[in-house]
Amino acid sequence: MAAADNDPIDVLVVGAGMAGLACAADLAAAGLKVRVAEASDGVGGRMRTDVRDGFRLDRGFQVFNTSYPQVRRRFDLRSLRLHPFTPGALLHTPRGRLRFTDPTRRPRDSADLVSGRLASPRDLAALAVLSGRDMLLPPAVLRRSADVTTREALARAGVSEALVETFFRPFLSGVFLEDRLETSGRFFHLVWRSMLRGTLCLPAAGIGAAPAALAEALPRGTVRLEQPVEGLTGEGALLGGGREQAARAVVVATGPAAAAVLLPGLAVPDTRAVTTYYHAAPTAPLAEPTLLVDTEGGVLNTVVLSEVCRGLAPAGRALVSTSVLGGGGREAEVRRRLADLYGTDTAAWEPVAEYPVAQALPAMAPPWPLTRTTRFAPGRYVCGDHRATGSVQGALASGARAAREVLADLAAA
Known part of the structure; x- marks a missing residue:
């Protein structure tokens, strides 16, 4: 259930990534008044897709796994128009x-x-x-x-x-x-x-179609974009512009660093960084939707995404996605390595975009708890893949757990 702008609400969810959207969906289904405050101009968190010069560019290389229990529960897979990768990999x-x-x-x-x-x-x-x-x-x-x-x-x-x-x-x-x-x-x-x-797939419109589908299923007005949360208060949260939103509970569903700012004292894991480069080529250097893995470590992997789904690139162009560990600034080096990997001249390939993702995944060293409570303090909760596992399943499951714990605590209050 959505609420009007100035109404007190039951739960404020901070962040419209997969965890926050899953949490909001379960709370709304239980009849609570829920609002999702998202600081950026779109939903999805790390799972967003940009459109640039006819290319659809995910913000970092992504795959969508159809076997995840939370995926099967929450998505109409047919409506996403999924396109599969070749099972396995080329080495x-x-x-x-x-x-x-x-x-x-x-x-x-x-x-x-x-x-x-x-x-x-x-x-x-x-x-x-x-x-x-x-x-x-x-x-x-x-x-x-x-x-x-x-x-x-x-x-x-x-x-x-x-x-x-x-x-x-x-x-x-x-x-x-x-x-x-x-x-x-x-x-x-x-x-x-x-x-x-x-099956590992991509939606026809890019990975951003998945969180968009979750957001569209929420009651109208639930998600508020470009609505940063500056801090938590005794009554709820302080929004950008100095307005306070009263809420019985607040769920912080951001990345670990942002969560620690809103919840001082929160223990957060180390994280892994990755950078994805996109290049436009005149023709596909590999005419199949297969991940090419670099066993010598020059890059992590590369794939011709326009072979996975033709609509990800404009007519007459091929879109190549390549990921490397760590930060960016290595486009020329990456393009030289791609010449070796694909066995072709890449000098004329056009750099389309570079996406460094500093907190792409939690560093899950053993013993790693596959799930943990989302309760942080009375009326304060935290969810996300860093509270479960670094995957779509982990993010969705953590959001679902937050909803269950919020509902139990509010019912007991």
Whole structure:
């Protein structure tokens, strides 16, 4: 339920990213008066799409996983007009390109995997057991397992160091945004499960279509854009311009740094940084919607997004997305590396955009709690992927948990 501008409300949600929108949706469905205050000019947080010169540019490379439980609960996937990536990846190695793919989905593309060029028979057996376990066991079993680093989890599964270095480390570097496999092994097992059970896609209009769909489903007037929150007060929150919004509860659904400003004393994790570069090419350097992974670490990965969805680039142009760890300012270096990866002259490629994302993901070192309470203080809550796992599922689930805890506390008051 939305409220008029000056009315007291039940809950103020600060931030219109995926966590905040999920929280607001569940609170509104329960009949509460909810408002979402978003400082920027659009919803989505890190999941936004810009339109520039006919290109649709996500603010950082994104994929949309159809297997996430919260995704299945909240989205009409057909309305997003999803376009799939090729399952698996192409690996650029010193031995040339090798293709890693799920042989149960793309048997015709699995020659590198089953022939021994990519994995030994022992690795194939270990991979089969690992994948079968992660895909078939109940998620609760995976969540309760002892937490170690992803590197240790792979070793315990019998995966050789050779396959780790050829596939898992470079591929997962683009997922976890770190290149030492230090991330929680429990989280790795859940991510691997989601990839095996779902499809990695992009909406036809770019990743921003997902949070836009959540916002459009809220009662009219719930989301207020360009409405910064300057601080929290005893009665609610102080909005930009000096106006106070009275609310029985406030949910801070921002990134960790902004949350710590509004909630002094909040413990926040370290974060991972990534920069995504977009280039326009006259023709597609790879005529398939497949992620190309750089095993030598020049970049994390690159993909021709206009092969995933033609509408992401204007007619006669190809849109190439490439991500690297850390900050930006390396466009010329990246473009030179792309010439090696794609085996083509990139000198004439046009730089379209550069998106550095300083707090792209929480650094999820083990033991990492896969979920935690959103309660911070009486009437104060905090949610986001940094309170769960660095994923769309984590953000949505944290928002849902915040709504449950708010509803329980208000009912008990």
